[in-house]
Amino acid sequence: MTEQAADMELSRETGQPSAAGAERAAGVTGTTAGPAIAAAIPRLRQICGPDAVLTDPLQLRTYECDGLTAHRCSPGLVVLPESAGQVAAIVAECARAGIPFVARGSGTGLSGGALPRADGVLIVMSKMRRIITIEAASRRAIVEPGVTNLAVSKAAQPFGLFYAPDPSSQVVCSVGGNVAENSGGAHCLKHGFTVHHVTGLEIVSPQGELTWLGDGTGMSPGYDLVGAFTGSEGTLGIVTKIVVKLTRIPEAVTTLLAAFETTGQGGAAVSAIISSGILPGAIEMMDALAIEAAEAAVACRYPEGAGAVLIVELDGPAADVERETAAVRAICEQAGSTEIRAAHDAAERTAIWTGRKSAFAAVGRISPAYIVQDGVVPRTALPDVLDKIAALSAAAGIRVANVFHAGDGNLHPLVLFDDAIPHACAAAEELSGAILDLCIEHGGSITGEHGVGVDKSRYMPKMFGADDLATMQLLRRAFDPAGLCNPGKIFPTPRMCGEVPGIRRDPHPLVAAGEVEQF
């Protein structure tokens, strides 16, 4: 026991450390940390070392939000572990003391998934950023969760390999965060999402046990727990090692930029390309407002006056790429393209991608504030849905810039507003919600890749019935019966999700029928 802990003042009623005594003993001043957290600090300092436990309110504020800044909350405490063993010990301590905990990677999430809790511990994974092995012969790598997405591809490049899922935030976002969000990216149309590239996960369970899901081959028998964990938004445990597949760098790549007068023409070209049997590495679209923003931010020199641009990237064996490039050109021309440019080398390719990859941030050049929405529609519904978004935008008098992974039907409408104007944010939120309603009406989804987090939990009942949500809860509770692991995320109401630790009072129909057991 540390000297501080030995000196701790005990509450007369409970015999437990009192809030004031525990906070004083732990050297916590001015935080809102409750007694349970304050009492845990000496042990957490033993586990991680004193410098890796942050209690200063100013330092804590650094972590108050992720990329979705509308939701903010200073964490009760931040810990920065350096090893899987430390993460396991931290989580075991939280489980023992009944303290909620949240994992955080790089904090680039756009749905408030890493939003901390004032009564909880935020476990920041950024010190765990080793690439443990690159096994070129078996085309896989084992990495720690804090390693950035792009760092994996850079490390694999000398072996002629790369890590295919490529979120636009790849320079900074962590592979652990990618696993939690099942992140996508421009090239996921052909190469698949994160879940298609992860074959094994070392995790710390919400009880603090270190264990492996999957055996690293992607072919282990039994339930697909790697699949269940990937995309679970940090609610089933904390990832401490990841086995990822590596893909061969393609022999040839051609990037085309096709300009159209309207997004409808661009959308029609997308459907025609896919129905012709060609599967490009990426098909991205930007509308006129998004092009204007990108032009202002990075001078990407896209064709002047374009109402929409498509970026189509073809990769693979050189002969296939040459044939498919000609076919895609013909399809775009037929759909009414006014100009088509091709990049054949890395510099030209970067020039085309710069506008697209900077699009979210670029919108800051044309609007003081904006909401990044993320929804999905079937590809064939793209022209119709884009027209309807334009109509909603006109009716509300709010500008919407569209940037999207067109090949996947994954829309990112950017709803622009001026936060200095009263109620402008609420009106933008309303329009943003109406766009999600459109996605659902057209058979799509409320999120393609940014996750539900806190931001979209209220939309979950629009997509799922009460029984569906309750069934998802059974999975969550199987991993985390105490409800301490990233509570308050994904599910809409306390009653539905049982965010208050404990089990539902009314039995789920499957439980009542004796078909499944509730813990």
Ligand SMILES: Cc1cc2nc3c(=O)[nH]c(=O)nc-3n(C[C@H](O)[C@H](O)[C@H](O)COP(=O)(O)OP(=O)(O)OC[C@H]3O[C@@H](n4cnc5c(N)ncnc54)[C@H](O)[C@@H]3O)c2cc1C
């Ligand atoms: C400019 C910009 C562009 C983006 N482009 C894309 C894109 O193209 N595609 C896309 O999919 N997303 C995109 N995103 C969203 C975001 O980058 C991804 O969701 C990314 O995977 C988040 O990683 P992170 O390390 O920042 O995670 P965080 O934001 O820190 O956390 C995200 C979630 O993961 C959980 N988590 C983090 N680490 C762990 C761990 N080790 N174990 C368990 N749970 C954990 C957190 O609790 C939280 O729920 C973009 C974001 C920005 C700001």
